[in-house]
């Protein structure tokens with residue numbers, strides 16, 4: 001294979017920037033190249049991993065195998081009345097696609113502006129931000145089934161999307177490689193500016209009746225102001241999921257802490273803010289060597305320089321234990337640990 005590289009440091013391929021060497025790395029730009037790479041690894045009995053933008057992966061050891069970097073590019077829109085069906089290659093950069101769809105006047109993605117990474121990874125954890133998740137615009141995806149050695153199509157139900165969840169984190173982990181995703185957008189979209197940060201930003205911008213471009217610009221401003229930029233400090237975004245707990249658990253915590261953020265869910269359970277729980281345990285800004293907790297975002301673990309994936313994971317475990325001890329809630333990791 002032409003594009004094959006040997007002994008590659010994954011620090012430059014992941015936003016946490018932890019050192020770990022992959023014995024082989026290859027970029028794939030088509031389904032044919034993907035099949036070729038898988039065959040090459042199969043002939044050598046090599047373990048295979050897939051990487052998009054590396055913004056949700058922390059390697060804790062060297063990868064003795066082949067890392068496939070997904071680069072398939074495609075943007076195929078089909079306008080049907082006020083509905084726009086758009087098929088996207090798995091290697092497309094998510095935010096570039098958001099900007100492109102908004103520039104065309106197609107709504108649906110604007111609240112998810114500036115989420116790092118690729119289209120192919122978006123269904124993996126059903127990415128979401130500011131009240132919208134990709135499941136709300138999802139139509140279907142195509143993936144290569146490594147077991148059956150063929151491309152299969154999956155609809156939303158088959159993907160089993162949940163809160164930062166999908167089947168790709170479970171049964172289909174490592175079996176399915178997503179090659180394209182189709183979304184349903186709209187030329188007469190419903191604006192969702194209900195999140196406090198977004199509505200406040202729009203007010204500050206002097207916008208009373210926002211367009212999708214206004215919402216995107218507001219989200220971009222808020223994110224640039226509030227979230228640590230991986231180009232400046234290594235991080236993988238939120239390290240833990242917000243816990244969704246029984247109503248009684250939330251009531252118990254709010255009896256002691258009336259200020260604890262709590263968001264009722266449609267199924268009667270309540271979403272708590274993991275950042276608040278971590279902050280209450282005194283972790284904000286904490287540091288263990290070069291592994292740390294961001295000083296403004298307690299949900300974001302950071303690499304101050306030379307932290308290894310294991311250093312980050314050890315800090316994450318200490319945080320999980322202390323939150324569990326104090327609140328009886330075990331935080332679940334959102335980041336994929338390799």
Ligand code: FAD
Nearest residue numbers: 052053054055056057117118120121127128129178236237
């Ligand atoms: P990677 O990190 O490369 O991969 C993530 C996982 O998906 C890995 O297990 C990988 O093997 C698998 N994978 C990747 N591509 C494929 C494929 N084609 N087929 C099958 N499996 C694949 N997430 C949110 O939901 N909302 C946010 O607002 C958000 N904000 C963030 C902010 C920052 C600063 C950072 C660093 C991260 C943030 N994230 C957020 C997390 C991250 O951006 C998303 O999870 C994103 O979808 C990861 O995309 P990626 O291409 O970088 O995936």
Ligand code: NAP
Nearest residue numbers: 128129130131194195196197226227236237238242263273
């Ligand atoms: P925030 O506005 O400070 O809010 C803290 C948490 O409370 C968020 O995680 C959010 O849950 C929840 N929340 C706030 N307002 C809500 C509402 N009206 N209804 C329901 N839940 C509400 O959050 P932030 O840290 O600045 O992040 C802003 C957005 O970007 C969030 O949607 C967050 O998910 C997303 N983000 C995600 C990552 C990641 O890596 N996954 C990283 C950075 C930012 P939700 O997370 O469920 O929205």
